[in-house]
Amino acid sequence: MSHLMLVPSLACPASCAYCFGPHAGGATMGRETLTAIVEWQRALRATHDGHDLFDEGGRGEPGGRDTESRAGGGRSGQTGGPGANGGPGANGRDSLEITFHGGEPLVPGARWYREALPLLRDGLAPWRVRFATQSNLWLLTDELCELFNEYGVSLGTSLDGPEAINDAQRGPGYYARTMAGIERARAHGIEVGAICTFTAQSVPHAQEIFDFFVREGLDFSVHAAVPSLRYPEADRWSITPEAHGELLIDLLDRYLENLTRVRISTLDSMARSVSAGHGGICTFGDCLGGYLAIGPDGSIYPCQRFAGMPEFAVGDVAARPSLVELRESPVWREFRAREEHVKEACGDCAYFGLCRGGCPYNALTSSGGALAPTASDPHCVSYRRVFGAVTERAMAEVFSPENLDAVVERPDPERGLMRRGPLLSIMREGPPSVGDRRPCSATSWPRGTSCLRRGPDSGRLRLGELSADL
Numbered sequence: 268m269s270h271l272m273l274v275p276s277l278a279c280p281a282s283c284a285y286c287f288g289p290h291a292g293g294a295t296m297g298r299e300t301l302t303a304i305v306e307w308q309r310a311l312r313a314t315h316d317g318h319d320l321f322d323e324g325g326r327g328e329p330g331g332r333d334t335e336s337r338a339g340g341g342r343s344g345q346t347g348g349p350g351a352n353g354g355p356g357a358n359g360r361d362s363l364e365i366t367f368h369g370g371e372p373l374v375p376g377a378r379w380y381r382e383a384l385p386l387l388r389d390g391l392a393p394w395r396v397r398f399a400t401q402s403n404l405w406l407l408t409d410e411l412c413e414l415f416n417e418y419g420v421s422l423g424t425s426l427d428g429p430e431a432i433n434d435a436q437r438g439p440g441y442y443a444r445t446m447a448g449i450e451r452a453r454a455h456g457i458e459v460g461a462i463c464t465f466t467a468q469s470v471p472h473a474q475e476i477f478d479f480f481v482r483e484g485l486d487f488s489v490h491a492a493v494p495s496l497r498y499p500e501a502d503r504w505s506i507t508p509e510a511h512g513e514l515l516i517d518l519l520d521r522y523l524e525n526l527t528r529v530r531i532s533t534l535d536s537m538a539r540s541v542s543a544g545h546g547g548i549c550t551f552g553d554c555l556g557g558y559l560a561i562g563p564d565g566s567i568y569p570c571q572r573f574a575g576m577p578e579f580a581v582g583d584v585a586a587r588p589s590l591v592e593l594r595e596s597p598v599w600r601e602f603r604a605r606e607e608h609v610k611e612a613c614g615d616c617a618y619f620g621l622c623r624g625g626c627p628y629n630a631l632t633s634s635g636g637a638l639a640p641t642a643s644d645p646h647c648v649s650y651r652r653v654f655g656a657v658t659e660r661a662m663a664e665v666f667s668p669e670n671l672d673a674v675v676e677r678p679d680p681e682r683g684l685m686r687r688g689p690l691l692s693i694m695r696e697g698p699p700s701v702g703d704r705r706p707c708s709a710t711s712w713p714r715g716t717s718c719l720r721r722g723p724d725s726g727r728l729r730l731g732e733l734s735a736d737l
């Protein structure tokens with residue numbers, strides 16, 4: 268496991284109409300819970316000697332057996348950010364990403380971070396910790412900016428486009444407050460990325476939204492509004508899988524013409540997945556265990572999307588559960604059963620190695636809240652469409668006269684066949700860093716850092732490999 272999502276508070280001052288996550292109630296995470304998190308992580312990591320804690324299916328069994336099939340044989344080295352500790356492993360596998368999530372993670376204020384950041388960083392040393400926050404930035408203060416600079420905390424926010432479009436779905440005044448937060452962060456030298464959620468109402472305005480992000484110089488990732496396990500009223504905002512696919516294809520066209528002006532991390536991730544032959548963000552990997560969320564009361568969940576829903580807890584940090592105990596929890600077993608079923612159900616899909624069956628949360632919402640092993644992510648249709656389009660366009664760029672001329676005239680073993688073409692230029696920035704896994708709900712990685720995650724070799728199209736061979 269390389270990523271923890273800490274939810275310091277379930278509360279949120281905003282009232283986005285389509286919100287599917289926790290956004291009300293409860294106490295702030297206390298020092299006792301933070302200490303328990305550190306001790307729990309130290310115990311797990313000591314037991315497993317820094318190896319991937321939660322890899323299963325022959326990749327590290329409960330006894331801590333290492334895996335021969337760990338992709339790439341080790342993680343890529345991650346350069347330590349300003350707040351990173353030097354870890355013991357030169358290959359970077361002894362690192363941990365901690366994303367503060369919500370609710371709204373800035374609700375507890377600077378005082379809480381002043382206590383939490385050193386406690387986590389120093390408590391987990393010598394493992395290297397990288398911090399990120401996914402916030403609407405309404406409560407961002409100069410003091411917090413200074414703290415975030417001191418500890419290398421990167422910032423992501425949520426913004427859905429121009430004011431009228433954004434505030435129609437996120438509530439009046441949201442835009443102004445978030446833009447003020449972005450300005451404040453920038454004044455302190457902190458660059459901010461955004462998650463842009465597209466709803467049934469905003470999809471028709473995709474061009475306007477894209478232009479907004481270009482104009483503001485804000486990189487973004489694409490989220491489809493999905494139905495909620497908690498709030499049925501959010502469902503009317505969700506977009507159909509077909510519309511999701513259409514949207515991504517539409518954005519891909521615009522994006523490839525504006526690569527020097529904006530980055531869309533979702534599309535970067537999908538493009539690099541195709542070239543590398545394995546998946547990107549958490550949606551496209553067996554996410555169970557790769558990302559765990561801790562609620563304010565110390566409950567452990569498979570993902571932040573479940574925070575505050577006790578029926579989805581897999582443990583509690585107060586008990587410092589072992590890996591075996593986590594795996595034996597009923598929720599973990601259900602999620603694992605689904606992953607196993609997906610391997611069979613999707614097995615013939617040309618994109619299985621890139622996708623791994625999609626998101627369990629989406630599958631849950633489509634199966635009435637009970638995770639039947641046969642539950643599938645309804646957005647399959649959009650994943651297929653986009654992976655198919657990226658593959659097709661990449662091949663067209665590879666065989667374009669412009670690219671072939673460059674290949675023949677100036678051979679370059681490093682770049683191989685990927686010389687000329689916008690999509691090929693994205694792919695050249697990959698392949699994804701094995702083990703540098705990020706949740707799709709976090710946008711706050713530094714520019715140039717891969718947002719991709721591992722996945723087993725698909726044995727299918729691998730442009731990266733193709734180019735190396737040639």
Ligand code: SF4
Pocket residue numbers: 549550551554555558569570571572625626627628629706707708
């Ligand atoms: S958003 Fe979906 S795919 Fe990503 S970690 Fe959560 S449940 Fe898994």
Ligand code: SF4
Pocket residue numbers: 612613616617618619620622623624625644647648650651
């Ligand atoms: S695209 Fe659909 S069928 Fe293919 S692996 Fe993903 S969810 Fe399964």
